Amino acid sequence: MSFICPPNAVLGFIKTNPKFTQKHSSFPISLRFKCCTATTASESDRYPFPVSYLINNFDFSPKSALIYFKNNHLRFDTVEKPNSVINFFINNGFSHSDICIIIRKAPWLLSEEPHESLLPKFQFFLSQGVTSSDIVSLLTANPRSLKVSLEKRIIPLFELFSKFMKTNKDVVCLIRHLYSFDRAPHDLIVANINLMTDFGVCNSAIARLVQSRPYIFGSTDLIKSLEEVKGLGFDPSRTTFAAALIAKKCMSKKHWDEKVDTFKKWGWSDKDIVKTFRSHPDLLSTSIDKINLVMSFWVNQLGWNSLALTKCPNMFTYSLHKRIIPRASVLQFLLMKGLLEKKASLVNPFKHSEDLFLEKFVFSFKEESDYLLELYEEKLKLAKTKEKNGMPSTNIVLL
Numbered sequence: 001m002s003f004i005c006p007p008n009a010v011l012g013f014i015k016t017n018p019k020f021t022q023k024h025s026s027f028p029i030s031l032r033f034k035c036c037t038a039t040t041a042s043e044s045d046r047y048p049f050p051v052s053y054l055i056n057n058f059d060f061s062p063k064s065a066l067i068y069f070k071n072n073h074l075r076f077d078t079v080e081k082p083n084s085v086i087n088f089f090i091n092n093g094f095s096h097s098d099i100c101i102i103i104r105k106a107p108w109l110l111s112e113e114p115h116e117s118l119l120p121k122f123q124f125f126l127s128q129g130v131t132s133s134d135i136v137s138l139l140t141a142n143p144r145s146l147k148v149s150l151e152k153r154i155i156p157l158f159e160l161f162s163k164f165m166k167t168n169k170d171v172v173c174l175i176r177h178l179y180s181f182d183r184a185p186h187d188l189i190v191a192n193i194n195l196m197t198d199f200g201v202c203n204s205a206i207a208r209l210v211q212s213r214p215y216i217f218g219s220t221d222l223i224k225s226l227e228e229v230k231g232l233g234f235d236p237s238r239t240t241f242a243a244a245l246i247a248k249k250c251m252s253k254k255h256w257d258e259k260v261d262t263f264k265k266w267g268w269s270d271k272d273i274v275k276t277f278r279s280h281p282d283l284l285s286t287s288i289d290k291i292n293l294v295m296s297f298w299v300n301q302l303g304w305n306s307l308a309l310t311k312c313p314n315m316f317t318y319s320l321h322k323r324i325i326p327r328a329s330v331l332q333f334l335l336m337k338g339l340l341e342k343k344a345s346l347v348n349p350f351k352h353s354e355d356l357f358l359e360k361f362v363f364s365f366k367e368e369s370d371y372l373l374e375l376y377e378e379k380l381k382l383a384k385t386k387e388k389n390g391m392p393s394t395n396i397v398l399l
Contacts, residue, residue, distance in 0.1 A: 050074035053082060053110070058103050068107050075111040088114035092122060093132045098140050106143035121150050128158065128168040138172060153186055160193060164207040174210055192217045199226050205242035213246050225249045233278050243281035251284070259284050259291065266295040266306045280313035293320055302328055304346055312347035321383035324350065329379045330361055330372055339365060 047055065047062065051069045053076075054060035060068075068074050076082055089099045103109060112118055125135050139145060148154060161171045196206050209216055216222065226236070229248050234241045248256070263273050277283050294316055299306050309315050318324055327350055334340045349361055362372040 049077055050110075053079070054103075054107055058100060058107070060104075060107070065107075073108040073111065081113075082110035085110050085112055085114055085118075088118060093136055094140075098136060101140050102143045106147070109143060109146065112146075118146060121146055121154065124150055124154065125172060128172060130169060130172045134169065134172065156186070156190070160190060161210065164203045164210065174214070188220070189217045192219065192222050195222060196226070199223075199230075200236035201226075201241060202237050202239065205236075205239050208239065208242045209245065213250065216245070216249055219249070222249075232274060234281075240278075240281050244277070247277075247281055247284050256284065259286075259288060262288050262291050266291075266299060268306065268310065272307065272310050276310045276313050283313045283316065286316040290316060294324070297324065297328075302332065308346050311345070312351060315347065315350060318350060322380065325383045326376050326380040327357060327361075330376050333368075333372065333375060334361065334365070337368070339368070 046052070047066070048069055051062065051065040051074070054065040054068070054074070055062060086099055086103075089102070090096075094102070109118075122135060125138070126132075130138075145154075157174070158168075158171055161174050162168070165171045165174070193206065193210075196209075219225070225245060225248055229241060229244045230236060232244065232248075234244045251259075260270075260273055264270075268276075273283075294309070295306055297320060298304050298309060298315075315324070331340070331346065331349055349357055352360065358373070358376070362376060363369050365372060
């Protein structure tokens with residue numbers, strides 16, 4: 001994917017295409033932005049000026065404002081510099097509420113020189129085809145994007161991420177996650193992305209990881225996790241590799257082993273767990289409580305074989321109250337009446353949409369359809385009531 005404006009041409013673009021301005025309004029800032037005014041004499045005597053400015057104008061507590069001041073994040077002694085920053089945001093499409101959100105998250109911005117540190121980054125985003133409203137959304141969500149270096153961090157990341165994202169707008173969305181990259185050495189991030197590429201991880205999988213779990217690229221032992229996931233039988237060239245890596249990387253070994261032991265407790269073997277995990281990488285992202293809840297209902301109340309769930313690992317993501325219990329009540333009635341074939345799958349009915357389930361397992365049985373629909377709706381209503389009231393849900397009489 002080619003850039004709308006190549007990164008090495010950004011500085012020239014900024015000089016020749018001033019679509020963003022730093023022109024100040026002729027009106028006093030207090031009239032244009034109600035909360036930004038000078039402090040009173042008594043307040044100025046009590047606290048250093050920057051501290052009073054945050055307290056009076058942005059509702060900071062004295063404690064938090066003092067912390068920023070002591071950390072040398074507030075480098076101004078008069079209203080001119082912070083007001084120039086606020087005017088810069090106003091003139092570039094930010095609302096009063098946007099500015100309050102930004103300053104609450106990043107008060108250090110009030111010490112910046114807008115023309116020198118903020119304007120070039122605005123112009124760079126614009127040069128990539130990003131709209132002004134997108135920039136407002138981006139910076140309101142993550143104003144720390146304005147803290148990192150344009151030449152050393154933002155432009156190189158744009159170049160790197162453009163290999164994996166479909167559009168420049170998608171690349172810009174990744175800047176929302178710059179807080180993660182800001183906490184890890186830039187060289188490590190680049191090295192880990194290149195490591196994945198060399199390992200054979202497909203671009204779409206890398207894109208998924210960058211978007212959903214960017215902190216993975218700050219890992220110092222990524223190669224170990226890649227080898228472990230590959231050793232479980234996942235092909236790096238397939239998108240499921242990313243889901244498996246997330247499950248493996250985002251869980252401690254102790255927690256991973258505890259979940260494996262939980263499945264074993266219900267009759268699954270190591271082979272069953274690995275095979276099911278390969279088909280459904282999100283399996284071990286399920287909480288132990290949810291695993292036990294579903295297994296207990298399936299085995300202890302329904303009396304069905306736990307191994308059937310290896311063919312439908314999505315069962316652990318379904319709502320016990322709104323999906324599993326109502327459908328199980330219908331299936332159990334059909335089994336009791338001998339209306340289902342003995343070899344019929346017990347898990348497939350839970351995969352269907354509600355309309356298809358009702359069509360195949362309620363309305364297709366003409367003589368019993370009224371009772372089945374009443375049974376289904378009764379259990380659905382009862383389960384929802386129990387869920388709402390926080391009552392135990394597995395002690396439900398199905399028939």
